[in-house]
Amino acid sequence: MTDTVIDRAARATPPSVARRVRGVSDRMLAWIFVAPTIFLLLSINIFPLIWTINLSFTNYKANRNRPVEYIGFENYHRILTDKDVWLTMQATAHFLFWTIFFQVLIGFALAWLINRKFKGNDLWTTLIVLPMMLSPAVVGNFWTFLYQPQIGLFNYVVSFFTGADPSSFSMIGQVNLAPWAIVIVDTWMWTPFIMLICLAGLRSIPDYIYEAAEVDRASKWRQFWTITIPMALPFLMLAVLFRGIENFKMFDLVVLLTGGGPGSTTELTSINLKREAFEKWRTGYASAYAIILFVTVFGLASIYVKALNKVKER
Amino acid sequence: MKSTLLWAATALTAAAHAQAEDLTLCWAAWDPANALVELSKDYEAQSGNTMHFEFVPWPNFADRMLNELNSGGKLCDLLIGDSQWIGGGAENGHYVKLNDFFDKEGISMDDFAPATVYAYSTWPKGTPNYYALPAMGDALGWFYRKDWFARPDIQEAFQAEYGRPLEEPKTQDELMEIAKFFQGREIDGQTRYGVSIFTERGSEGITMGATSALYPFGFKYTTEPGSYEMEGAVNSPDAVKGLEFYKALYECCTPPGYTDAYMEQTLDAFKSGQVAMAMNWFAFFPGLYADPNIGGEHIDFFVNPKEKVEASVLGGQGISVVAYSDKQDAALDYIKWFAQPDVQKKWWSLGGYSCHNAVLNDPSFPESTPFAADFLVAMNGVQDFWQEPAYAELLLAMQKRLHDYVVADQGTAQEALDQLIGDWTETFQDEGKM
Numbered sequence: 001m002t003d004t005v006i007d008r009a010a011r012a013t014p015p016s017v018a019r020r021v022r023g024v025s026d027r028m029l030a031w032i033f034v035a036p037t038i039f040l041l042l043s044i045n046i047f048p049l050i051w052t053i054n055l056s057f058t059n060y061k062a063n064r065n066r067p068v069e070y071i072g073f074e075n076y077h078r079i080l081t082d083k084d085v086w087l088t089m090q091a092t093a094h095f096l097f098w099t100i101f102f103q104v105l106i107g108f109a110l111a112w113l114i115n116r117k118f119k120g121n122d123l124w125t126t127l128i129v130l131p132m133m134l135s136p137a138v139v140g141n142f143w144t145f146l147y148q149p150q151i152g153l154f155n156y157v158v159s160f161f162t163g164a165d166p167s168s169f170s171m172i173g174q175v176n177l178a179p180w181a182i183v184i185v186d187t188w189m190w191t192p193f194i195m196l197i198c199l200a201g202l203r204s205i206p207d208y209i210y211e212a213a214e215v216d217r218a219s220k221w222r223q224f225w226t227i228t229i230p231m232a233l234p235f236l237m238l239a240v241l242f243r244g245i246e247n248f249k250m251f252d253l254v255v256l257l258t259g260g261g262p263g264s265t266t267e268l269t270s271i272n273l274k275r276e277a278f279e280k281w282r283t284g285y286a287s288a289y290a291i292i293l294f295v296t297v298f299g300l301a302s303i304y305v306k307a308l309n310k311v312k313e314r
Numbered sequence: 315m316k317s318t319l320l321w322a323a324t325a326l327t328a329a330a331h332a333q334a335e336d337l338t339l340c341w342a343a344w345d346p347a348n349a350l351v352e353l354s355k356d357y358e359a360q361s362g363n364t365m366h367f368e369f370v371p372w373p374n375f376a377d378r379m380l381n382e383l384n385s386g387g388k389l390c391d392l393l394i395g396d397s398q399w400i401g402g403g404a405e406n407g408h409y410v411k412l413n414d415f416f417d418k419e420g421i422s423m424d425d426f427a428p429a430t431v432y433a434y435s436t437w438p439k440g441t442p443n444y445y446a447l448p449a450m451g452d453a454l455g456w457f458y459r460k461d462w463f464a465r466p467d468i469q470e471a472f473q474a475e476y477g478r479p480l481e482e483p484k485t486q487d488e489l490m491e492i493a494k495f496f497q498g499r500e501i502d503g504q505t506r507y508g509v510s511i512f513t514e515r516g517s518e519g520i521t522m523g524a525t526s527a528l529y530p531f532g533f534k535y536t537t538e539p540g541s542y543e544m545e546g547a548v549n550s551p552d553a554v555k556g557l558e559f560y561k562a563l564y565e566c567c568t569p570p571g572y573t574d575a576y577m578e579q580t581l582d583a584f585k586s587g588q589v590a591m592a593m594n595w596f597a598f599f600p601g602l603y604a605d606p607n608i609g610g611e612h613i614d615f616f617v618n619p620k621e622k623v624e625a626s627v628l629g630g631q632g633i634s635v636v637a638y639s640d641k642q643d644a645a646l647d648y649i650k651w652f653a654q655p656d657v658q659k660k661w662w663s664l665g666g667y668s669c670h671n672a673v674l675n676d677p678s679f680p681e682s683t684p685f686a687a688d689f690l691v692a693m694n695g696v697q698d699f700w701q702e703p704a705y706a707e708l709l710l711a712m713q714k715r716l717h718d719y720v721v722a723d724q725g726t727a728q729e730a731l732d733q734l735i736g737d738w739t740e741t742f743q744d745e746g747k748m
Contacts, residue, residue, distance in 0.1 A: 062384060
């Protein structure tokens with residue numbers, strides 16, 4: 001018989017506790033304690049997931065009083081052959097790749113700099129992490145103002161360095177600039193998060209390893225590539241995993257900045273899904289869409305976690 | 315004797331209080347809503363009922379209220395819902411059918427402007443099945459800087475450039491010329507722009523804006539009224555021209571970065587003196603005219619200019635009783651009170667747009683405000699979006715296709731309208747109507 005968590009918890013329960021609750025066995029007591037969690041897990045996570053899978057095979061619309069019909073895989077077929085859905089996937093991939101690329105690059109560089117002992121180190125750390133503490137709604141709104149072609153500070157800064165007319169371009173209104181506008185804001189906001197995790201990684205590297213490398217006359221460059229990067233890599237990968245999952249479901253910041261526009265240029269999958277589910281009320285279709293996204297994220301995350309474990313084992 | 319009277323008075327008061335209800339009326343948060351609050355004070359005094367109001371900003375209005383209806387919510391006893399919701403409201407059982415109530419109370423739909431009854435009250439369209447009382451007539455109109463138009467230097471420059479005096483545009487082409495004339499022009503040391511128009515992506519903005527050009531150019535939803543045959547109507551050569559016109563107007567003559575603008579943004583652009591002309595709903599015109607900076611002598615109004623035909627985009631709403639309300643009798647009592655000619659007259663005087671013939675057919679009406687005559691003209695030529703139960707799907711598809719073409723500059727007008735037919739066909743097939 002397998003030794004379950006509940007069995008182990010029951011064995012670990014001190015006899016005095018069990019004695020105090022008359023007529024209740026240790027095993028029952030353990031079940032009583034874990035039951036609320038299991039109930040919540042089933043009702044909040046598992047049941048909706050199963051229900052969503054069920055709905056994804058129907059033509060159900062939550063705003064209509066009409067009989068629900070099972071239509072097999074038609075919703076899945078429609079989604080996977082819809083050009084517009086693939087465009088939103090592309091927009092999401094662009095956003096995901098470039099935000100993580102810049103955040104890792106800048107975040108690691110900042111962590112490396114902050115890790116060095118200098119005067120005002122703590123103050124700089126606090127200042128750098130400030131954007132991360134703000135609400136995405138606030139960030140989205142004030143960057144919308146910063147990006148305004150006529151009054152926005154961002155355009156004036158660009159104008160100052162390039163000589164271009166500030167009102168000659170619109171970061172959130174032009175098809176070629178809007179995808180970068182959202183990348184800039186997300187990078188500004190979340191680079192500190194990567195920095196903090198990298199900083200933890202860098203500070204976990206024992207000094208004696210660098211001292212040994214010094215003794216072996218290893219150059220700083222070599223120390224960086226053979227000690228710093230490999231030892232900080234698990235932390236870095238963890239940070240990428242967190243940001244990847246977060247940005248895959250990015251919604252609020254982009255809605256406030258561009259609303260998915262101009263046209264559908266910055267319409268990420270989460271925005272598209274919300275429109276299908278709660279504006280068009282195509283519940284069955286949106287359920288299939290959600291399942292496809294769930295499988296994608298789950299699959300990619302699983303592969304990534306395996307890679308992360310391999311790196312940690314090295 | 316004295317104590318008997320006292321008891322009787324107390325009993326009557328208690329009975330009155332027992333019947334008094336707290337009613338909640340839901341609507342969009344905008345100028346006319348404030349007028350309705352003021353108007354409803356008379357109802358409170360007369361009925362003993364207390365009115366509460368739930369006003370939601372326009373960008374979230376549809377989302378919020380349709381969620382409320384779809385979930386069978388009891389927040390609203392009365393709802394002034396958008397005209398396009400009438401199909402869904404009726405077919406999904408959200409609105410109470412009012413025919414019996416109208417018959418019982420002697421409320422005749424003949425007392426209201428036919429276009430408003432058709433648009434705000436009936437489902438299926440044009441049948442005598444009423445789910446709302448016309449509450450707020452509205453259409454898309456235009457306003458402009460009358461003071462700039464009147465300046466001799468500007469008049470002279472326009473005459474030299476176009477060979478005609480600068481005046482309110484009568485056609486869409488004239489509108490474009492005037493917009494081009496003002497675009498980038500220095501007036502009082504500041505750069506001004508031609509027009510502020512609707513380009514919003516999220517709710518209904520660009521559809522409402524673009525249809526103000528599409529309708530006059532000859533756009534139709536179907537080839538035959540009552541059918542769902544869209545090929546040759548939605549993507550007709552006239553419709554393509556109309557859409558190309560709107561894109562050209564957007565590209566040539568709007569302020570920089572004007573990519574996601576609806577009611578509030580067009581008002582801001584006009585009030586801040588950025589633009590010479592702007593489109594918006596007539597509902598905002600009383601507030602604009604009263605504005606101390608750009609109202610009064612500075613402003614004037616005109617109907618959506620014609621091109622092939624005279625047409626304006628319909629706005630406005632009817633007032634409905636929500637089927638999930640526990641206070642339907644009191645809600646109907648409010649509608650009965652609201653339908654009275656005297657109340658409708660006061661409604662207009664406070665800034666609401668009455669649809670009652672007693673107001674609209676009054677000889678003094680056209681002269682009552684600088685925009686009243688234009689309102690009458692506009693309401694005679696209004697066209698509305700689909701009012702089908704699946705209107706939200708139809709609307710979002712149009713929002714996407716129009717924004718992709720007009721603002722994001724992707725594809726051609728023909729492609730955008732062809733794709734729109736594809737989207738709408740899919741929706742109607744899902745609905746079992748094709």
